[in-house]
Amino acid sequence: MSSIRLTTAQAVIKFLKAQHTERDGHTQPLFAGCFGIFGHGNIAGIAQALQQNRDFRYYLCRNEQAMVHTAAAYARMKNRLQTLVCTSSIGPGATNMITGAAAATINRLPVLLLPGDIFARRNVAPVLQQLESEHSQDVSVNDCFKPVSRYWDRINRPDQILTALPEAMRVLTSPAETGAVTLALPQDVQAEAFDYPAHFFRERVWHVPRPRPDVGALRRAAEVIRRSKQPLIIAGGGVIYAEATEALRRFVDATGIPVAETMAGKGSLRYDHPLNLGAIGVTGTFAANRIARDADVVIGIGTRYSDFTTASKTAFQHPNVTFVNVNIAEFDAHKHAAIAVTGDARAALEELLPALAGWRAPADYEARARQLHDEWDREVQRIYDIRHSPLPSQGEIIGAVNALSDPDGVIVNAAGSMPGDLHKLWRAHHPKHYHLEYGYSTMGYEIAGGLGVKMAAPEREVTVLVGDGSYLMMAQEIVTSVQEGYKLIIVLVDNQGFKSIGGLSRSLGQGGFGTRYVYPVNGYLPGDELKDDVEELPVDLAENARSLGAAVFKAHTYDEFVQAYQAAKHTEVTTVVYVQVDRYESVPSYESWWDVPVAEVSEMPAVREARREWERKRAEERLF
Known part of the structure; x- marks a missing residue:
């Protein structure tokens, strides 16, 4: 078996260059290059490997957290079929990436992080910026990435990448499990050479599947929808990542079921579609929130039901509301005791539609949804x-x-x-x-x-x-x-200053304290009680x-x-x-609520009043 002698870092870059994704017959490179800031921990390893691989583009950025955000945004635009690599030095360069890793994982976006790490051979420890532990020598600041990574590994020997890199690619290309992947690379291991098998660097295509949902789950979902009188679709980011927007439009046109959109799902249906009710939840429209309040069947497609979407579990008030969840991730599909339709959003919609042939939402209900769409459009124009x-x-x-x-x-x-x-x-x-x-x-x-x-x-x-x-x-x-x-x-x-938190502070009876960019007044940082008399x-x-x-x-x-x-x-x-802009001129909230607990006891009358309102709204929260 032929082999190639490379450093660990050189082998990593050579491997990454050979990875591709394929979906629906379209193949493309998985990685579009590497962002990085070099320092000790990656300057003699990954940096040297990038320098001699000019066909794998290196981008110099200014902030390690920012480069992870850039990579995640890139992956989102590419519907998670392409991404970028991010490399950093050890110490603060590495930990700067943690916020970016958390954002990528929470948003289910693939990014590959290669932070430098302490010496695997340990004899020169403690190295500059090393976190020492008196309980273990197998801990570094890169262990902080574990809870915010979908896959994490530390490469302590050059041959370990033979098993670690394929696993990393599996997670990065998984539509259900993707997020930040972290491979911590000790700086001595990066520069160490090994005879790698040549076949390890052959081009590989990772086929991104469209899992078909279970036939029984589709049948149960169709039965529930057919019995519904006031159904509502909640379109999440999964609709867009699955490139299911046209399938959604056909489904809505055929069934007359109105659509509300999450933050990640906005754009799933064009704004001017007569059954698009717009945003739902805490930041939602009165059109979507009124329909949601009375919905008897909620069809969540590609949503994880964050508290903003559910208005802290107060959005759905029908006493017998039933959920049908279409999601590539089994974890999300089962939320709210739903009929779980686990599978690709486009595949599920294409198979669910024939099961609803001949059925349509009640005409008066559809007419009400269309009227609310028009009323909301006029409200948007009023604010504009x-x-x-x-x-x-x-x-x-x-x-x-x-x-x-x-x-x-x-x-x-x-x-x-x-x-x-x-x-x-x-x-x-x-x-x-x-x-x-x-x-x-x-x-x-x-x-x-x-x-x-x-x-x-x-x-x-x-x-x-x-x-x-x-x-x-x-x-x-x-x-x-x-x-x-x-x-x-x-x-x-x-x-x-902080307009959003200023408004939230005022709603909690706290007067915008600590949310304005002004000089202190008599040693006290003013809130909004001094609107004009500030410097x-x-x-x-x-x-x-x-x-x-x-x-x-x-x-x-x-x-x-x-x-x-x-x-x-x-x-x-x-x-x-x-x-x-005017700090105090805000877009109204539209018949929704967000659970932010208010101090149970306070010397401030406004806080006590806010607590009474919180207790009243808290009683509307539901456990599904």
């Missing part, structure tokens, strides 16, 4: 057209971007008040029009994620909506976008963006914003449009 002054409202800015941006483009966001407003208000024209990281709602994801989206779809216009709070968390990948020539339009919305911080975020290499336009009014955004569309480099 408010023309609040002197500062514009956030809803107006979203409306302007929705109207002015390319309908084939992508909007990117993650945290703060904008995800809720976008979930309600954004008119999605196609399945990739709306890209929200809300499984982990990671502040700082937006610009890094926008870069990943643009790398995956360079032909699309990519607009990043980011608040000042998230911008200050992680803006440095502007530099990477400039370096690589990937133009982003970044709409930087300044509301002087703002002398921070110029627009100039900060300019210093990172972006073109910048500043707007003070709605009309100026429209002009600035139009100008940004015609630049050649990443461009930031800065606008300040």
